[in-house]
Amino acid sequence: MAELNLNDLHDTEFPLPEGLQGNFAITSLSKIYNWSRRNSMWPLLFGLACCAIEMIGTAASRFDFSRFGMEVMRGSPRQSDLMIVSGTVTKKMIVPIVRLYNQMPEPKYVLAMGACASGGGPFKEGYNVVSGVDKYLPVDVYIPGCPPTPQALLNGLIALQLKIDGQSLANKDDVPWYGVGPSEPTPIPILGPDIIDPRQMDLIRRQTELAAKGLPYGVRELPPFQLKRSAPKKALASATTGDTGGGGGVERDAAALEIIKRKRMEALARKKAREAVTA
Amino acid sequence: MTNEVAIEQTQNDVQTLDQAIDYLIKKYPNIVSKDTREGYGGVIVDRNHLIDVATTLRDELGYNYLSSATAVDYMGIAEPDSDMEMVYHAYRLSGGSALVFKTQAPRDNPVIPSLVSVFPATDFQEREAYDLYGIQFEGHPNLKRILLWEGFYGHPMRKDWKEAYYEEEHKPFSSRWPGGYVHRAEERNPYGKNVKYPADFDLSRLTDISEESLYAGLGLGVDVQSLGGEMRTDRLVVNMGPHHPSTHGVFRMVITLNGETIETLEPVMGYLHRNHEKIGERNTYLQNIPFTDRLDYLSSMGNNLGYVLGVEQLMALGSRYIPVPYRAEVIRVLMAELTRIVNHLWSIGFLLNDLGAFFTPMLYANNEREKILDFFEAVAGSRLMCNYMRFGGVFKDLPERIKSVANLVNDRVRDFNTMEYLTDIITERLPRFLDEYEYYLSENEIIKSRCIGVGVLPPDMAIAYGAVGPLLRGSGIPYDVRRAEPYSIYPELDFDIPTGENGDIYDRYLVRMREMRESLRILRQILPRLEATKGQEVWAGGKQGAYSPRIPVGEAYGRVENPKGELGYYIVSAGDPKGTQNPWRYHIRAPSFTNLTCLGPMSKGHKVADVVTVLGSIDIVLGETDR
Numbered sequence: 001m002a003e004l005n006l007n008d009l010h011d012t013e014f015p016l017p018e019g020l021q022g023n024f025a026i027t028s029l030s031k032i033y034n035w036s037r038r039n040s041m042w043p044l045l046f047g048l049a050c051c052a053i054e055m056i057g058t059a060a061s062r063f064d065f066s067r068f069g070m071e072v073m074r075g076s077p078r079q080s081d082l083m084i085v086s087g088t089v090t091k092k093m094i095v096p097i098v099r100l101y102n103q104m105p106e107p108k109y110v111l112a113m114g115a116c117a118s119g120g121g122p123f124k125e126g127y128n129v130v131s132g133v134d135k136y137l138p139v140d141v142y143i144p145g146c147p148p149t150p151q152a153l154l155n156g157l158i159a160l161q162l163k164i165d166g167q168s169l170a171n172k173d174d175v176p177w178y179g180v181g182p183s184e185p186t187p188i189p190i191l192g193p194d195i196i197d198p199r200q201m202d203l204i205r206r207q208t209e210l211a212a213k214g215l216p217y218g219v220r221e222l223p224p225f226q227l228k229r230s231a232p233k234k235a236l237a238s239a240t241t242g243d244t245g246g247g248g249g250v251e252r253d254a255a256a257l258e259i260i261k262r263k264r265m266e267a268l269a270r271k272k273a274r275e276a277v278t279a
Numbered sequence: 280m281t282n283e284v285a286i287e288q289t290q291n292d293v294q295t296l297d298q299a300i301d302y303l304i305k306k307y308p309n310i311v312s313k314d315t316r317e318g319y320g321g322v323i324v325d326r327n328h329l330i331d332v333a334t335t336l337r338d339e340l341g342y343n344y345l346s347s348a349t350a351v352d353y354m355g356i357a358e359p360d361s362d363m364e365m366v367y368h369a370y371r372l373s374g375g376s377a378l379v380f381k382t383q384a385p386r387d388n389p390v391i392p393s394l395v396s397v398f399p400a401t402d403f404q405e406r407e408a409y410d411l412y413g414i415q416f417e418g419h420p421n422l423k424r425i426l427l428w429e430g431f432y433g434h435p436m437r438k439d440w441k442e443a444y445y446e447e448e449h450k451p452f453s454s455r456w457p458g459g460y461v462h463r464a465e466e467r468n469p470y471g472k473n474v475k476y477p478a479d480f481d482l483s484r485l486t487d488i489s490e491e492s493l494y495a496g497l498g499l500g501v502d503v504q505s506l507g508g509e510m511r512t513d514r515l516v517v518n519m520g521p522h523h524p525s526t527h528g529v530f531r532m533v534i535t536l537n538g539e540t541i542e543t544l545e546p547v548m549g550y551l552h553r554n555h556e557k558i559g560e561r562n563t564y565l566q567n568i569p570f571t572d573r574l575d576y577l578s579s580m581g582n583n584l585g586y587v588l589g590v591e592q593l594m595a596l597g598s599r600y601i602p603v604p605y606r607a608e609v610i611r612v613l614m615a616e617l618t619r620i621v622n623h624l625w626s627i628g629f630l631l632n633d634l635g636a637f638f639t640p641m642l643y644a645n646n647e648r649e650k651i652l653d654f655f656e657a658v659a660g661s662r663l664m665c666n667y668m669r670f671g672g673v674f675k676d677l678p679e680r681i682k683s684v685a686n687l688v689n690d691r692v693r694d695f696n697t698m699e700y701l702t703d704i705i706t707e708r709l710p711r712f713l714d715e716y717e718y719y720l721s722e723n724e725i726i727k728s729r730c731i732g733v734g735v736l737p738p739d740m741a742i743a744y745g746a747v748g749p750l751l752r753g754s755g756i757p758y759d760v761r762r763a764e765p766y767s768i769y770p771e772l773d774f775d776i777p778t779g780e781n782g783d784i785y786d787r788y789l790v791r792m793r794e795m796r797e798s799l800r801i802l803r804q805i806l807p808r809l810e811a812t813k814g815q816e817v818w819a820g821g822k823q824g825a826y827s828p829r830i831p832v833g834e835a836y837g838r839v840e841n842p843k844g845e846l847g848y849y850i851v852s853a854g855d856p857k858g859t860q861n862p863w864r865y866h867i868r869a870p871s872f873t874n875l876t877c878l879g880p881m882s883k884g885h886k887v888a889d890v891v892t893v894l895g896s897i898d899i900v901l902g903e904t905d906r
Contacts, residue, residue: 045524046522047528047529048528048529048551049528049529049551049553049573049576049901049902050573050576050663050664050902052528053576053577053663054662054663056645057645057649060641060642060645060646060649061642061645061646062645062646062649075523075524087551088551088553090549090550090551090552090553091473092427092428092549092550092552093521093529093550093551096521096522096550100522116553120473122558122569122570122573123553123554123558124444124464124473125442125444125445125446125464125473125554125558125561126442126473126553126554126557126558127435127440127442127443127473127554127557128426128427128435128549128552128553128554129473129553129554130472130473131444131464131465131472131473135471135472146664147663147664149662190485190487191428191430191431191487191489192430192476192480192485192487193430193431193432193476193477193480194431194432194443194474194475194476195474196474196476196485197470197472200470200472201482203469203470204470204476204480204482205482207469207476208476208478208480208482211478211479211480212478217478218443218468218469218475218476219467219468219469220466220467220468220469
């Protein structure tokens with residue numbers, strides 16, 4: 001029997017011994033990791049507001065997300081992979097939420113369920129409301145709705161599974177937990193006169209300096225209004241034919257045009273090759 | 280029983296509300312005066328004699344049940360020496376409408392004596408008024424912030440306090456695109472967040488003091504003390520929540536334990552304080568209806584009903600008011616009672632969850648609940664947030680058929696005749712389910728041994744603490760707003776008010792069970808009324824109400840018996856003598872909020888495992904507690 005070189009396993013034409021054929025499946029490590037992770041996603045047993053009721057409804061027998069491997073809801077963040085932020089995040093509550101997120105072991109995912117968790121929702125203007133949990137935590141999937149129906153939540157969970165499917169062990173920039181060393185915990189906000197994000201300390205200091213000088217503070221001048229026009233189709237059409245004049249008064253970068261042109265040509269060549277094969 | 284005591288204490292010649300007010304004015308000349316503002320009722324009491332008057336109300340006139348206490352900021356409307364007002368609603372347990380008494384203070388320095396010594400029910404409500412309006416209550420035993428945190432800048436419900444995302448005083452805004460283009464509120468804030476900091480913000484001495492006062496006097500750390508002879512135990516401070524599976528949301532309890540026995544329990548709330556009232560003051564009246572859905576998010580139809588009743592009271596002050604048609608009233612009661620069943624199924628399921636019957640009873644209850652939610656979805660368009668009632672009627676008549684158009688994830692295509700579907704669940708399915716549920720649970724040994732004699736709330740304490748709903752009735756007091764001050768078509772319906780005897784967890788459980796049966800009894804009377812009124816209009820005047828009606832000036836207190844207890848909306852329309860489009864004050868007196876006053880006294884002396892059950896038996900929902 002030939003000596004087994006592990007690198008050869010990536011080659012699907014590795015000759016398997018006669019007796020073992022049919023007992024092997026050859027795949028990549030990323031795929032195995034992702035397959036097991038996506039089908040054993042344990043959410044944190046954690047409800048914030050109205051959406052939590054629909055989340056429990058989704059866990060109950062009619063909709064039943066255990067069909068997707070998610071029935072094990074854990075009360076402890078140490079045992080969970082997924083935080084479903086189900087409801088309005090208030091300034092008072094974001095402190096424990098960030099703390100819980102930091103306590104979750106990696107790999108971890110955050111799902112913003114409903115309008116409030118995604119962007120503040122109907123309560124956005126409230127003085128105690130955080131306009132979206134993504135102001136503090138990285139969010140993987142957003143689910144619209146107020147509250148989202150159980151079907152919408154299931155759809156969001158499936159979207160998360162699809163996202164996990166695409167993650168790669170090889171690509172260290174893809175997800176932080178495949179990088180070198182432990183990742184940094186999210187700084188915990190401070191409850192001062194208003195909520196303070198430690199990452200914005202410098203910004204706050206600059207504003208207080210403005211206030212001390214008697215200058216206007218706490219407001220931001222909106223940038224002058226600029227209407228952004230998307231490139232008219234005519235420009236693209238002329239780009240593919242080599243005419244770089246550009247229509248509609250829109251200046252396009254020559255290099256970008258070159259790339260578009262090349263891609264179009266490649267796609268055209270592929271299409272022609274396919275047609276040749278079928279013919 | 281307590282009822283009779285209350286009536287005996289009442290002065291014999293003072294029976295009606297007007298007589299009571301006259302009695303007060305006669306007894307306290309120059310101190311108590313009638314509220315003569317247009318559209319207002321009740322009396323105004325001089326703040327220096329508030330405690331005397333309140334004691335008279337309680338002991339001599341029989342108004343011993345204080346329901347609501349709230350503040351109103353009349354900045355720019357009233358005289359500067361009396362522009363901060365506290366409004367109290369007191370009731371007799373024998374029924375009837377509220378005696379409203381108010382007291383005024385200057386908003387620059389609002390100091391009002393605390394009524395906690397007379398009505399302990401005001402404890403949390405005064406703390407809320409202090410938190411949001413900055414009113415100092417003299418003599419309050421524990422005056423600190425309740426919904427926001429210690430150290431928060433200012434008192435946000437004051438009219439001159441503007442939020443970080445403040446745009447304009449009232450909705451609808453003058454333009455959706457000020458300056459000609461759309462922007463998000465974050466873009467105008469230098470931090471890109473919903474925050475603003477005071478100008479004199481000292482960054483060099485930045486410490487989080489939000490928890491300091493909470494632990495003051497609790498003695499953190501190891502405090503070894505002797506307990507009876509040789510046994511030595513540690514006194515331990517335990518935080519339960521805000522993230523805890525059994526706190527029914529983001530509720531937190533700071534518990535001092537002696538061994539496993541509870542010495543003190545302090546509820547900490549505000550983790551879901553999402554500024555209903557501040558947002559509601561800027562919205563138009565109609566825009567507030569979907570917000571009421573999100574108060575007690577398990578019984579949104581009931582919340583809608585309370586709010587529309589409150590606004591309709593104000594509308595009735597105007598000359599062009601048309602009463603609600605009969606069919607709309609029938610549909611409203613249908614929805615309110617179905618909501619009661621939905622809520623009680625959920626709360627009993629979770630009570631058993633807390634007892635250790637993890638999720639199984641809950642799953643069975645939820646199956647039945649889903650049937651009702653399907654009906655809500657077909658009628659209102661949404662399962663949970665129904666947004667169904669309107670001023671002068673309901674949004675839409677019942678549909679002919681209950682349908683689902685697509686085969687969604689694990690959902691069968693539904694197509695039923697509405698009346699057949701309703702008749703089936705009301706007369707067949709739910710009674711059968713309740714029989715089965717009760718057969719398995721009510722005589723269960725574990726449930727009985729964990730619930731009987733635990734978390735007892737004596738009737739006198741229940742009244743003093745302003746307990747409402749099943750909590751009050753479990754203590755043996757047959758007080759139900761549907762009887763005490765009937766609204767809608769409840770006077771013509773036949774139903775009983777179930778009460779408990781001992782006021783423990785088991786009694787509250789039984790009261791909820793029986794209330795579901797009473798709701799079914801009401802619903803069986805509703806069905807023929809639905810048939811009889813088929814095809815009639817569901818809007819006052821036969822057409823959809825105005826998008827933004829002008830509401831006459833005045834005050835109104837709309838209250839309904841929600842599944843969790845009395846839900847009241849205190850609405851003030853002020854500012855424009857011709858009527859207003861936005862409420863000046865929009866206060867929600869939430870049953871869960873006041874019921875939590877009883878949690879501490881009820882859990883004292885019990886084991887830490889029982890607290891979970893006691894809390895479950897109060898049946899709180901945080902959307903309403905924190906608002």
